[in-house]
Amino acid sequence: MDTDQLRMVDESKNIEVSDSDLESDSKGQLIKLAGKLRDRRNDLNQMASKRAGKRDELNAATREKVDEAQEHREKRDELNEQVQEHKQKRNELNAKANELFDEVEGRKSDLELDDGKGLEELEEEIEQLEFKQQTEVLSTEDERELIEKIENKREEYRTRQEKLEGNDDLEELVEEAEEVRSEASQHHQKVTELADQAQEHHNQMIEAYREADDIRDDADDMHEKFVEVQEAADQHHEDFVRVQKRLRELDKKEEKARKSNREQEREEAKEEAEEIYQKFKEGETLDTEDLMKLQKTGLL
Numbered sequence: 001m002d003t004d005q006l007r008m009v010d011e012s013k014n015i016e017v018s019d020s021d022l023e024s025d026s027k028g029q030l031i032k033l034a035g036k037l038r039d040r041r042n043d044l045n046q047m048a049s050k051r052a053g054k055r056d057e058l059n060a061a062t063r064e065k066v067d068e069a070q071e072h073r074e075k076r077d078e079l080n081e082q083v084q085e086h087k088q089k090r091n092e093l094n095a096k097a098n099e100l101f102d103e104v105e106g107r108k109s110d111l112e113l114d115d116g117k118g119l120e121e122l123e124e125e126i127e128q129l130e131f132k133q134q135t136e137v138l139s140t141e142d143e144r145e146l147i148e149k150i151e152n153k154r155e156e157y158r159t160r161q162e163k164l165e166g167n168d169d170l171e172e173l174v175e176e177a178e179e180v181r182s183e184a185s186q187h188h189q190k191v192t193e194l195a196d197q198a199q200e201h202h203n204q205m206i207e208a209y210r211e212a213d214d215i216r217d218d219a220d221d222m223h224e225k226f227v228e229v230q231e232a233a234d235q236h237h238e239d240f241v242r243v244q245k246r247l248r249e250l251d252k253k254e255e256k257a258r259k260s261n262r263e264q265e266r267e268e269a270k271e272e273a274e275e276i277y278q279k280f281k282e283g284e285t286l287d288t289e290d291l292m293k294l295q296k297t298g299l300l
Contacts, residue, residue, distance in 0.1 A: 080198050086190045125153055
């Protein structure tokens with residue numbers, strides 16, 4: 001930044017004019033004083049113009065920052081609206097998924113599929129029991145009990161398998177519930193992403209407003225400096241006008257004095273010519289100078 005725009009007014013260069021100066025100073029002194037006042041006024045006006053220009057630049061930069069902040073505000077609000085839309089959709093889908101899973105659990109309860117062990121676990125137990133029967137030496141009683149246990153497990157496996165095979169729609173219901181839950185998760189992911197973006201725009205908005213405040217402070221400071229210089233320039237202009245007025249008054253006084261002197265000289269010349277003319281009438285001889293004086297006054 002131009003130092004001329006920031007430096008304080010050097011008051012030592014300012015020129016003060018008192019009423020006594022106007023009354024007592026000679027015309028020559030007043031002419032010099034008017035020149036100094038004019039030059040100082042012009043310097044101050046130039047400095048004021050620079051400061052006004054810088055102030056206007058800062059005010060324009062402030063408006064740009066405010067506009068930037070407003071753009072971030074609008075984008076933030078737009079994203080927050082999208083967040084609310086996805087939240088609403090997510091909540092609706094989660095509610096629907098909960099209903100579907102509740103229905104799944106209800107059907108399982110009706111089919112008693114939640115009681116006992118699953119098919120894979122039953123199948124594994126049967127294999128272990130059959131392996132034991134084939135590899136271990138058992139008493140007749142123990143082997144009979146083992147065979148009976150294997151048969152019970154096989155019967156339980158067949159019963160549960162028949163229940164599941166007869167309820168394909170249950171698997172479809174589970175798939176539907178899982179799909180709805182997955183869709184809800186996607187909306188939740190969008191909520192998170194959009195909320196992060198909205199927060200970023202919010203942060204940028206706050207920063208832009210802060211920068212605008214800082215620039216506005218600089219603009220206000222520059223305006224104060226402009227006013228300071230402009231007031232000094234105006235004061236010098238007023239004093240310049242006062243001096244000019246005083247010079248015109250002196251010019252009028254001088255002109256009046258010159259006019260008065262000319263009239264007095266004409267009156268004195270007329271009186272002298274009349275005296276000469278009277279001598280002429282009385283018969284006195286006139287020299288060339290006397291004759292010229294009579295001609296100037298029109299008496300000859």
